[in-house]
Amino acid sequence: MKDYIVRASAAHTQIRAFAAVTTEMVEEARQRHGTSPVATAALGRLMTGGVMMGSMMKNPTDMLTIQIKCSGPIQGLTVTADSQGNVKGYAFDPDVMLPPKNGKLDVGGALGQGVMTVIKDMGLKEPYSGQTILQTGEIAEDLTYYFATSEQVPSSVGLGVLMEHDNTVRCAGGFIVQVMPFIEDEVLNKLEQNIQNIQSVTSMLDNGHTPEEMLAQVLDGLDLEITDTMPAQFYCNCSKERIEKAIISVGRKEIQSMIDDGKDIEVKCHFCNTAYKYTVDELKELLKKAKAR
Structure with missing residues (x-):
């Protein structure tokens, strides 16, 4: 059924x-x-x-x-x-x-x-x-x-x-x-x-x-x-774009610290457990967006 x-x-x-x-x-x-x-x-x-x-x-x-x-x-x-x-x-x-x-x-x-x-x-x-x-x-x-x-x-x-x-x-x-x-x-x-x-x-x-x-x-x-x-x-409406906004919202200092670690990161959606991966280069792009806000 x-x-x-x-x-x-x-x-x-x-x-x-x-x-x-x-x-x-x-x-x-x-x-x-x-x-x-x-x-x-x-x-x-x-x-x-x-x-x-x-x-x-x-x-x-x-x-x-x-x-x-x-x-x-x-x-x-x-x-x-x-x-x-x-x-x-x-x-x-x-x-x-x-x-x-x-x-x-x-x-x-x-x-x-x-x-x-x-x-x-x-x-x-x-x-x-x-x-x-x-x-x-x-x-x-x-x-x-x-x-x-x-x-x-x-x-x-x-x-x-x-x-x-x-x-x-x-x-x-x-x-x-x-x-x-x-x-x-x-x-x-x-x-x-x-x-x-x-x-x-x-x-x-x-x-x-x-x-x-x-x-x-x-x-x-x-x-x-x-x-x-x-x-x-x-049904979960999460997406890589939505998770990006969440990463930007943690602030420039945090993003810079992730970049300094030099490792790719993985962020999971609470609601559906889908994992989104971000490379160091992607994090650098997000840092630019965070600075532009």
Whole structure:
């Protein structure tokens, strides 16, 4: 199943919902960063939440960033998504290893205590920024709490990443269900009952459920209406030119010091781990550009 996001409404627009399958993007992130199983699960959950939240934005240039800084051994995660289904991200410590907890990957233990910051850049003077304390470190509950406190939108978030024995990604995906302020009590009660009764996201995905079928379970009996689908993918817009700008920004002194070392340098993109090489001659050209600024 190719990665994609579904947007939907239910109960005559009293509920809006999103669901996604993200297996390929999470596996690509795992391959690019060489993440351990618990880091793959943590990053995969946050990327899945991020790509769905990105799809809530309207304009092609809108950008969403979710940053987690935490006391656990993973130290933090950063994910960036746009409104077109593109997402990228990295874990501060991709090699973190922890024993399983209750037979599952201990994502909460990898994160520990910390803070989640959501930044939405929608082309206004100032980006919107909301910050919440991590509740469990399991990410789905943390995003549920973020929506309720920062955006005042009661939501339910389900996220899952299931690994194979060889540590590749077997399946990944999730859903976000949000209720409107005018929701009727009986609709809310039915939704809460459904959410209590559904299988875990990983079970649904492992049983071959599509995003549409996941939402059909979450919104059973609530007149689900699929409004839109869009492809989702791991995508990084880094380039040699963008990395050059970053090198110039470190300042002339630093660039001169690299030139004095007389060795070619390699700079890696945080988000996708692509390596860009610069010869001493290229560094001299960058120094000229830095001086001209």
